[in-house]
Amino acid sequence: QSALTQPPSASGSPGQSVTISCTGTSSDVGGYNYVSWYQQHPGKAPKLMISEVSKRPSGVPDRFSGSKSGNTASLTVSGLQAEDEADYYCSSYAGSNNLVFGTGTKVTVL
Amino acid sequence: QVQLVQSGAEVKKPGASVKVSCRASGYTFTAYYMHWVRQAPGQGLEWMGRINPNNGVTNFAQKFQGWVTMTRDTSISTAYMELSRLKSDDTAMYFCARGFSNWYSDLWGRGTLVTVSS
Numbered sequence: 001q002s003a004l005t006q007p008p009s010a011s012g013s014p015g016q017s018v019t020i021s022c023t024g025t026s027s028d029v030g031g032y033n034y035v036s037w038y039q040q041h042p043g044k045a046p047k048l049m050i051s052e053v054s055k056r057p058s059g060v061p062d063r064f065s066g067s068k069s070g071n072t073a074s075l076t077v078s079g080l081q082a083e084d085e086a087d088y089y090c091s092s093y094a095g096s097n098n099l100v101f102g103t104g105t106k107v108t109v110l
Numbered sequence: 111q112v113q114l115v116q117s118g119a120e121v122k123k124p125g126a127s128v129k130v131s132c133r134a135s136g137y138t139f140t141a142y143y144m145h146w147v148r149q150a151p152g153q154g155l156e157w158m159g160r161i162n163p164n165n166g167v168t169n170f171a172q173k174f175q176g177w178v179t180m181t182r183d184t185s186i187s188t189a190y191m192e193l194s195r196l197k198s199d200d201t202a203m204y205f206c207a208r209g210f211s212n213w214y215s216d217l218w219g220r221g222t223l224v225t226v227s228s
Binding site: 001032036045047051052057093098100101 | 157210216221
């Protein structure tokens with residue numbers, strides 16, 4: 001099972017928006033609405049930001065939103081803040097009781 | 111307090127095995143899956159597999175089949191991950207994470223660093 005493809009990096013100024021893509025195949029991202037997004041600060045455990053493509057857990061700012069089109073899922077962070085600087089990973093169910101993560105994207109707030 | 115508490119860092123020699131524990135508290139241990147995810151230094155997240163603490167059924171990523179064992183002890187709300195035949199590139203942080211049936215994890219342990227070195 002190959003990792004989902006994410007851009008290595010993304011950046012934006014405070015207050016701007018940044019969108020991260022997560023590209024898979026019809027066997028994973030495109031085949032199920034089980035895409036999640038995680039934020040990870042250096043030396044910390046990942047934190048769930050979005051589940052099931054676009055559901056935002058309690059406590060996650062509404063600046064974070066998720067979507068999917070075909071085999072590509074996206075995470076958008078609107079109104080960038082300094083604390084949003086982190087690594088972001090997508091994950092997707094890949095069938096046959098398997099999960100696959102994305103390659104990860106480092107978001108820099110300029 | 112809802113949390114997952116993992117065992118401490120380990121240093122192992124190549125060829126050895128390591129067993130990492132993850133103790134759940136503040137919620138019903140058997141009501142959620144437990145996933146194991148690893149992260150090599152400076153690298154991304156890698157899903158290893160999961161266990162259903164209710165019945166012990168496991169699912170593994172193909173890469174780890176036959177090589178990793180996941181068990182649980184419901185009497186102490188603890189999940190275990192054992193990795194055998196360790197190699198240097200198994201050096202990583204190993205996380206446990208509470209999982210839902212819709213394949214997302216909302217609660218993560220702090221991680222256990224496993225270092226494999228001769």
